[in-house]
Amino acid sequence: MSEQAGRVPHSVRLDEEKCVGCTTCIKKCPTEAIRVRKGKANIIAERCIDCGECIRTCPHGAKRAVSDPVSIIDGYRVKVAIPAPTLYSQYDEGKSVDKVLSGLLELGFDEVFEVAEAAEIVTAATKELLARDAAAAARGERSLPRPIISSACPAVVRLVQLRFPSLIPHLAPLIPPMEAAARIAKYKIHAGEEGVGVFFITPCAGKVTVTREPLGYERSALDGVIGLRDIYLPLRVAMGKAPERKLARAGRKGLEWARVEGECDALGERRSISVDGISNVIGVLEALENGNIGELEYIEALACPAGCLGGPLTVENPYIAKTRLRNREESAAEALVVPRGYEPPTFEELRWTVPVRSRNALVLDPDMIKAMLMMEEIEVRAEGLPGLDCGSCGAPSCRALAEDIVRGTAVESDCVFKLRDKVRALAKELMALEEIQPPGLDR
Amino acid sequence: MKLRFDVSGDDFSLAGKASTELKRTLSRLGIGPAIIRKASIAMYEGEINMVIHAGGGVIETDIEAGGITMTLTDHGPGIPDISLAMTEGWSTAPDRFREMGFGAGMGLPNMKRNCDEFEIESEVGKGTKVRMVINL
Numbered sequence: 001m002s003e004q005a006g007r008v009p010h011s012v013r014l015d016e017e018k019c020v021g022c023t024t025c026i027k028k029c030p031t032e033a034i035r036v037r038k039g040k041a042n043i044i045a046e047r048c049i050d051c052g053e054c055i056r057t058c059p060h061g062a063k064r065a066v067s068d069p070v071s072i073i074d075g076y077r078v079k080v081a082i083p084a085p086t087l088y089s090q091y092d093e094g095k096s097v098d099k100v101l102s103g104l105l106e107l108g109f110d111e112v113f114e115v116a117e118a119a120e121i122v123t124a125a126t127k128e129l130l131a132r133d134a135a136a137a138a139r140g141e142r143s144l145p146r147p148i149i150s151s152a153c154p155a156v157v158r159l160v161q162l163r164f165p166s167l168i169p170h171l172a173p174l175i176p177p178m179e180a181a182a183r184i185a186k187y188k189i190h191a192g193e194e195g196v197g198v199f200f201i202t203p204c205a206g207k208v209t210v211t212r213e214p215l216g217y218e219r220s221a222l223d224g225v226i227g228l229r230d231i232y233l234p235l236r237v238a239m240g241k242a243p244e245r246k247l248a249r250a251g252r253k254g255l256e257w258a259r260v261e262g263e264c265d266a267l268g269e270r271r272s273i274s275v276d277g278i279s280n281v282i283g284v285l286e287a288l289e290n291g292n293i294g295e296l297e298y299i300e301a302l303a304c305p306a307g308c309l310g311g312p313l314t315v316e317n318p319y320i321a322k323t324r325l326r327n328r329e330e331s332a333a334e335a336l337v338v339p340r341g342y343e344p345p346t347f348e349e350l351r352w353t354v355p356v357r358s359r360n361a362l363v364l365d366p367d368m369i370k371a372m373l374m375m376e377e378i379e380v381r382a383e384g385l386p387g388l389d390c391g392s393c394g395a396p397s398c399r400a401l402a403e404d405i406v407r408g409t410a411v412e413s414d415c416v417f418k419l420r421d422k423v424r425a426l427a428k429e430l431m432a433l434e435e436i437q438p439p440g441l442d443r
Numbered sequence: 444m445k446l447r448f449d450v451s452g453d454d455f456s457l458a459g460k461a462s463t464e465l466k467r468t469l470s471r472l473g474i475g476p477a478i479i480r481k482a483s484i485a486m487y488e489g490e491i492n493m494v495i496h497a498g499g500g501v502i503e504t505d506i507e508a509g510g511i512t513m514t515l516t517d518h519g520p521g522i523p524d525i526s527l528a529m530t531e532g533w534s535t536a537p538d539r540f541r542e543m544g545f546g547a548g549m550g551l552p553n554m555k556r557n558c559d560e561f562e563i564e565s566e567v568g569k570g571t572k573v574r575m576v577i578n579l
Contacts, residue, residue: 166476166483287482290462290487337538364475369508371472376444403471 006108006322011065011208016040018062023391023417025063030278031162032256036394036406045362049158050206051303052312059399065205065313073108076223077195081109082181085250085258086203086308087228088328089321095239095326097248103239104201105247107231112247113189115200118181120336123253123266124153125174125350130269130297132347147272147288147296150263153177154206155303156281157215157356164285165358170299171353175217175284177257178207180350182221186344194250198225201231203311206303216352220385226289227313251335259322263300272298277305295354364407378402386417445505450490452499454519461502462487471504474579480509481577485557489548489573491514495540496520497571510559520566529555529563 008367021039025030033047034054041062054063073079081104089330097331100110130148137143160167164354175183182198190196200207200222201233208227211220256262260276273296275284281301287293306312309325310318364371382404388398393414404410413419446468448461462483469479486502491499497519502534522528528535531552536545550572555561560576 016479109556149458162472165470166478166480278456286459286463289466289483290459292486292487292491360473362470366473368474372444372506372508375468375471379444379446 009212010043010045010050011067011205012043012048012050012052012063013026013066014041014065016061017059018060020060021063022059023394023396025058026391026394026396027389028053028057029396030159030282031229032396032400035409036391037306044361044388046164046359049155049162049303050209051159051302052129052205053157053278055205055312056304056310062196063130065208065227067202067208067313068199068224070107070226070231070395072224072226073086073197073199076197078111078190078197079109079195079199080111080113080190080196081201082113082115082178082185082198082222082310083201084119084178084203084228085114085255085261085325086311086321087121087201088255089258089309089325090228090232090314091239091324093324096244097250098240098246098333099244101234101247101319102151102242102431103235104246105245106238106242107234109199111185114186114248114250114254115177115181116257117336117339118184118249118254118264119177119257120173120254121184121344122177122180123263125319125347126150126172126267126298128347129172129174136396146428147293148172148192148301149285149301151216151261151352151356152257154204154210154215155278156409158359159207159278159281159303160285161356161359162361163282164289167285168356168358171356173216174350175352176210177254177265179214179217179220179222180204183349184342184345186221188345199224199227200214201315203227203228203308205312214354216356217354228311228362229313229315230361232315241355248332249336249419252329253334253335255325255329255332256314258308259325261300262307264298267298269298271296272300274300274302276302276307276310278303287375300393339365364403376408377406381405381412383424384412384418386416390416444507445503448502448504449497450493450502451497451578452494452497455494458494459487465504468506469511478511478577481557482513485554485575486513486568487576488554488557489501489513489575491545492554493517493519495536495545500570501570507576510579513558513573513575514562514578515575516570517572518570521571522563522565523567525563525565 012019018042022034025041026034031047033044034041054236088100104112133143145197151171178200202225208225212226213223214220253266256265261274264272264274277283306318307319364374382399385398395404451457465486466483497517500517503514527533529551558575559578562574565571
């Protein structure tokens with residue numbers, strides 16, 4: 001069963017006021033999920049993977065990710081902030097991790113629990129997954145296909161569902177660090193308590209969506225997701241006022257998850273690929289699907305440039321942020337020594353409980369014969385289009401327009417060149433008609 | 444439905460393009476992931492072979508309700524001993540391709556492994572024709 005069309009509550013939205021109907025975003029969308037209609041770049045919900053590429057590329061700021069306002073924390077008895085490690089990299093080195101976390105308490109949170117701490121726990125679980133799986137394979141039992149693809153980046157998981165369904169069995173069946181952090185805060189540290197609200201501070205548009213529509217598990221333990229961009233300034237001000245407290249606990253292995261190569265570094269797996277940026281991720285997944293990737297154990301694939309540091313909800317340039325993060329990694333301990341104040345989740349507690357299935361949003365028709373006829377027509381239509389991929393029709397390429405025409409969502413005269421041909425033909429016809437004289441005048 | 448792909452013999456960076464295009468088509472037809480995986484591996488290996496050994500060629504695919512037929516035709520040097528060429532680990536790939544990680548001698552056997560019917564004809568000096576069928 002695939003996900004129902006339009007059921008996914010995406011976080012990426014269009015601000016119609018700001019959209020000028022240019023074609024920048026439609027060209028950059030890796031799943032061809034945007035069409036300009038009536039001068040506005042609308043998103044086809046069932047194709048969107050929440051990668052945030054359109055947010056990053058829109059020159060007018062018309063694409064944005066809808067996250068929860070900071071005020072969402074009001075009304076909870078215990079307010080717990082779980083900041084992504086990317087948050088630390090947004091401020092200059094003068095602001096230590098302790099300082100950033102102290103600032104969050106000044107802003108009104110009662111407690112903080114670092115996602116980086118949970119990342120260390122997920123790293124340990126990933127190691128266990130690889131070890132258990134290798135042992136199963138040695139016994140001749142069913143094991144996961146290699147390489148295993150990290151499922152931490154929700155845009156990559158959705159990309160696999162939509163464009164690489166044959167690779168679904170490669171996905172690591174483990175919950176991401178932010179969900180592990182939320183569960184620890186809510187069900188371990190505050191087990192059985194009422195009125196506990198857990199809020200993720202995120203650089204990622206996809207994480208907003210995944211909280212509402214989890215991938216691999218039933219329900220998220222999070223009560224809200226606050227965009228890093230929205231909390232950046234108030235937090236900066238709060239940091240100035242807050243007395244610095246010793247709050248940072250996560251080690252280097254947790255912090256480095258925010259940047260590309262961090263997950264593999266933490267894992268200590270040399271037979272791996274770390275890839276960032278959605279088009280590079282697609283290239284690696286294509287190679288894997290073609291069987292042209294060699295003997296590998298693990299793929300860390302992150303949709304954003306430089307990893308989560310390049311998330312669409314960040315403030316700082318991802319590469320400046322990367323250096324800042326590295327400096328903090330160097331001053332941090334190697335790894336969290338012992339989880340304090342809670343029983344760490346077991347391997348089983350971190351496993352997926354719901355299978356991730358393919359999304360058939362690209363299929364032309366459920367009846368294969370019908371789909372084939374449509375495909376043939378697309379080929380013919382595409383041949384007849386100019387092949388300039390100018391985007392004026394609102395589709396990202398001539399091929400995409402051909403497909404839209406056959407799907408019934410566009411017409412051939414949406415193409416300006418086709419329209420011009422028609423006008424010219426019409427003009428010729430008019431000229432021909434004009435030359436015809438009424439019989440009485442025809443001499 | 445029929446698709447035709449011209450495989451360029453001089454631009455290695457384009458190898459894999461036909462496989463990607465075929466995948467794009469198959470996914471729009473709602474063909475299952477396992478079949479798509481087999482087809483992309485068989486097609487990709489075929490493309491690479493054509494680039495390395497034959498200076499390019501043509502791939503014709505025919506997708507029908509019963510199966511996907513891929514016919515790869517080249518006018519390269521041909522294969523003197525087909526059974527040797529079908530042996531895993533046997534390779535005649537030039538060094539410059541081996542340096543790129545190709546030429547492990549797994550191409551033809553891998554193609555055969557990923558399809559249900561496999562036929563190969565070759566004539567030295569004339570070229571090679573491979574026909575693969577993946578049942579649906």
